[in-house]
Amino acid sequence: MGTPASLGSDAPTGNSRRLQEESSVMLTEPQSVTTDAAHSLPRTGMNTQSGEFANVTDGYELVLTHDYSASRQRHVVWLEQTKIVTDPLFSTQNKQVVARATLTISGPISGFTTTQLKELAKGLIGNLTASSDANLIKVIGGES
Numbered sequence: 807m808g809t810p811a812s813l814g815s816d817a818p819t820g821n822s823r824r825l826q827e828e829s830s831v832m833l834t835e836p837q838s839v840t841t842d843a844a845h846s847l848p849r850t851g852m853n854t855q856s857g858e859f860a861n862v863t864d865g866y867e868l869v870l871t872h873d874y875s876a877s878r879q880r881h882v883v884w885l886e887q888t889k890i891v892t893d894p895l896f897s898t899q900n901k902q903v904v905a906r907a908t909l910t911i912s913g914p915i916s917g918f919t920t921t922q923l924k925e926l927a928k929g930l931i932g933n934l935t936a937s938s939d940a941n942l943i944k945v946i947g948g949e950s
Contacts, residue, residue: 832857833870835847835848835849835859836849837849837859839866839885845861845866846861847859847860847867847868848860848861855871855872855873856869856871856872857869857870865889866885867885867886867888868883868884868885868886869882869884869886870882870883874915877915878914878915879912879913879914879915880911880912881910882910882911883908883909884908884909885906885907886904886906887904887905887906888903889903890902890903909927909931911923911927913926
C-alpha cells in the first residue's frame with residue numbers, strides 16, 4: 807500500500823509553524839470507511855505531518871498528509887484499496903491491483919479561514935455527489 811511521499815516545502819516559519827504544530831492533533835482511531843461495507847481502519851503509522859490507518863485483511867488504507875511552507879498549506883487525504891484479481895491475459899494467474907481516491911485542500915497560510923477552506927472542499931464534494939453521484943460517475947467515466 808502507499809506511503810506518504812515528501813510533498814516538498816520550505817522550512818516552516820511564522821504562521822506555518824503554528825499551523826504545523828496545531829496539525830499534530832491526532833484523529834481518533836480506528837477510523838471507519840464505508841465503501842461496499844463498513845471497514846474499521848486502526849492506526850498503522852504517524853508522525854507530525856502524516857497519519858496512516860489500514861486494514862490489511864480488507865485491503866484498505868487511509869493516509870493523511872500535511873505540508874506547510876512559508877506561504878502555503880496543503881492537506882491531502884487518500885483512500886486506497888488493494889485487491890487480488892485474475893489476470894485478464896493469463897487466466898490461471900492472479901495479480902495485485904490498487905485504486906486510490908484523493909482529496910487535496912490547498913491554500914495560502916493567511917487569507918482563508920479553516921471554515922472557508924472547509925466550505926470550499928464541501929462544495930466540491932457536494933457537486934460530485936449530488937443527484938446520486940452523477941458528476942462523480944461522469945468524472946470517473948472520463949468526462950470533463
